[in-house]
C-alpha cells in the first residue's frame with residue numbers, strides 16, 4: 065500500500081476548548097477538515113514512528129467515518145499500531161484505561177461528550193496523551209498552531225479495514241508494518257473495575273439475601289456509549305436484570321435527547337426513580353465520563369456532595385485500600401464540600417481550573433486520589449479521565465459496605481460537615497461579543513480599588529466581599545500557568561459567585577454563573593437550594609449586569 069501526500073489549506077478555529085475540538089457535524093464534513101486536524105495532532109507527536117494509539121468514540125453520528133479516516137492517516141504517518149474499539153465504540157474512561165494499560169503514545173477520542181449528536185448536532189475530536197489524560201494546554205496549543213500552518217497531510221487512501229469484527233489485521237505500508245487491532249470495547253474496562261471494587265459485595269447487595277431485600281437500582285445510559293458497559297457490568301457480573309437498565313443501546317443521535325446526566329436533561333430518569341420502588345438511580349453522559357446519583361424517591365446528590373461523601377468513604381474500596389488515600393481536588397467553581405473532608409482527614413486539597421486535564425499532573429505525582437467537578441464529573445487516579453460508571457460502582461460499594469442508604473449517607477455527611485448549597489445557572493447561545501464584554505466589565509469592577517471590602521445589601525442582609533479576582537492557576541508540578549479561568553467573588557459568610565464562559569459549546573457563547581452558600585451543621589441544612597441561594601442569585605445578576613449583556617433575566621438551564 066502506498067502513502068500519498070495531499071495538499072490542503074488550513075481551516076480557522078481548530079482550537080481545542082475545555083475538552084477537545086467541538087463543532088457542528090456540518091463543520092467536520094467540510095473537505096479535509098478532519099484530515100487537517102488529525103494530521104495536526106500527529107504533527108505534535110515526535111515519537112510517532114512505530115507508536116501505538118488507541119481510537120474510539122461514543123457512537124455518535126460520524127464516529128465510524130472518522131475512525132476510517134484516522135486509520136488511513138495514521139497508516140500514512142508511520143504509526144505502528146492502532147487499538148480500536150469494536151464498531152469504533154469506546155467510552156472516554158475506557159480509552160484512558162487502554163492508553164495506560166497498553167502504555168501507548170496516546171489516544172484519539174471521538175466525542176462531543178454530553179452535547180447532542182446526529183447530523184444537525186455536534187461532533188468532537190480529543191487527543192489524550194500517554195498518561196491517559198486529556199492533552200494539557202501546552203499540547204493543545206501546539207495542535208492548534210499546526211492546524212493554522214498545515215500545507216499537506218499523509219494518507220493511505222486504499223487501506224480497507226473492517227472495524228465490526230474483533231481481531232488483528234496486518235498491513236504493509238511501503239515496507240513498514242501497520243497493525244489494526246479491533247478489541248472488545250468493554251472487556252479491559254470490566255476487568256479493571258473488578259480489581260477496583262468489591263464485586264461480590266455489590267452483587268449480594270443487588271441480589272438481596274435471605275434477610276435482606278434486594279437493593280433496586282435504575283441505571284440510565286441515555287442512549288450513549290455506556291450501554292454495553294452497564295449491561296456487562298450490572299447484569300452479567302452483578303446480578304441485576306434488564307429491568308434495572310434503561311436506554312442502553314448506543315444511538316448515533318442519542319435518540320434525539322441531550323445526553324447530559326442532570327436534573328434537567330435526565331428528568332426522565334428522575335421521574336422513573338420517583339414513581340418506582342428504586343433505592344438508587346444513576347445516569348451517564350454520551351461518552352460515559354459524567355454521572356448523576358439519585359437515592360430513593362429520586363433524592364438528588366449534588367456532584368460536590370458526591371465527591372465529598374466518596375472522599376470520606378474511600379477506605380472501604382479495595383483499590384484505595386491498596387494504594388492508600390492521597391490528596392483530594394476539585395475544580396474552582398465546584399462547591400467546597402470536599403475541602404472540609406480533606407481538612408478533617410489531614411489530606412492535601414487542590415483547587416484547579418475547570419477541565420479534567422488539570423488533575424493529571426497531580427495524579428501522576430501521587431498527590432491526588434479523588435477529584436471532581438460540579439458538572440457531574442467524579443473520578444480517581446485509577447485513570448486520567450472522570451468516570452461515570454466508576455462513580456456509580458463507588459457509591460454501590462460504599463452502600464454495600466456501610467449498610468446505609470443514599471439518603472442516610474447524605475444526612476450523616478451534612479450533620480457532620482454542614483451543607484454547601486450549590487447551583488449553576490447557564491445562559492446559553494448568547495452573543496459571544498457581549499459575553500466577552502460582560503466578563504471584561506466585571507473584571508474591571510471586581511478588581512477596582514475598594515471592591516474587596518465593599519458591602520452589598522439585599523433585603524437588609526449584608527454581603528461583604530472578602531476576595532475577588534480572575535482565577536489563575538499554577539500547576540504545582542510543572543509550574544505551567546492557566547490564566548482567565550473565571551471571575552470569582554467570595555463573601556464574608558463563605559458564599560461564592562463565579563462567572564465563566566463555557567469552552568465546550570459549538571454555537572454562540574454560554575455564560576455560566578456558579579452560586580454557592582455554606583450552612584454549618586447546626587444551621588438549617590434542609591432548605592431548598594432555590595430558597596437558600598435566592599439572594600445570591602439577585603446579587604449575581606446585578607454584579608454581572610447579566611440582563612443587559614445576555615438580554616435574559618433567567619438562565620436557560622439550571623443544574
Ligand code: VG1
Nearest residue numbers: 082083177419420437439566567568
Ligand atoms: C464543561 C464543564 C467542565 C467539564 C467539561 C468537559 O466545560 O463545565 O467541568 O470538564 O465540560 O466535560 P465548559 O468549558 O463548557 O464549562 V465532558 O463530559 O465534555 O468531557
Ligand code: CO
Nearest residue numbers: 177178351353
Ligand atoms: Co463527557
